[in-house]
Amino acid sequence: MNDTQDNRGLTTLISDLAQQTTTLLQTEARLLRTELSEKMSEAATAAVGVLAGAICLLAALMILLQALVIALANAGLGAGWSSLLVGIVVAVIGAILLRTGSSGLQPSQLTPDRTQDQVRRDAGLVKEQLK
Numbered sequence: 001m002n003d004t005q006d007n008r009g010l011t012t013l014i015s016d017l018a019q020q021t022t023t024l025l026q027t028e029a030r031l032l033r034t035e036l037s038e039k040m041s042e043a044a045t046a047a048v049g050v051l052a053g054a055i056c057l058l059a060a061l062m063i064l065l066q067a068l069v070i071a072l073a074n075a076g077l078g079a080g081w082s083s084l085l086v087g088i089v090v091a092v093i094g095a096i097l098l099r100t101g102s103s104g105l106q107p108s109q110l111t112p113d114r115t116q117d118q119v120r121r122d123a124g125l126v127k128e129q130l131k
Helices: 010-074 079-103 113-130
Strands: none
Touching: 010 079, 010 113
C-alpha cells in the first residue's frame, strides 16, 4: 500500500464501500435479469415441446381409433393394420416429445444458479472487506 491509501479517512473508506456495494448490487441485478430471461426462454422452448408432443399424441389417438375401426370392419390384415402401425409410431414420437419438453419445465431447471453462486461469492467478499 502507498501513503495515499493509508491516509484515507474512515468516511472515505465507508463511502467507497457504499459505492462499490451499490455497483455490485446493480451488476447482480442485471445478471439476475439476464439469467431469468434465459430460463424463461428455455421454459418457452420446453413448453413448445410439450405442445408438439400433445398434438402428436392427439393425432396418434385419432389414427389408432381409425385403425381399430378399420381393423374390426375388415377383420383382415389390410389397411387397418397399416393405420395401426402408423398410429403406434406417431404415439411413440409424441411420447418422446412430451417427455423431453416436460423435463425442461422442472423447477430445478428454472432456478438462476449462476446468480445464486455469484451472490454468495460477493457476500463473502463483502464480509472479508468489512473485517
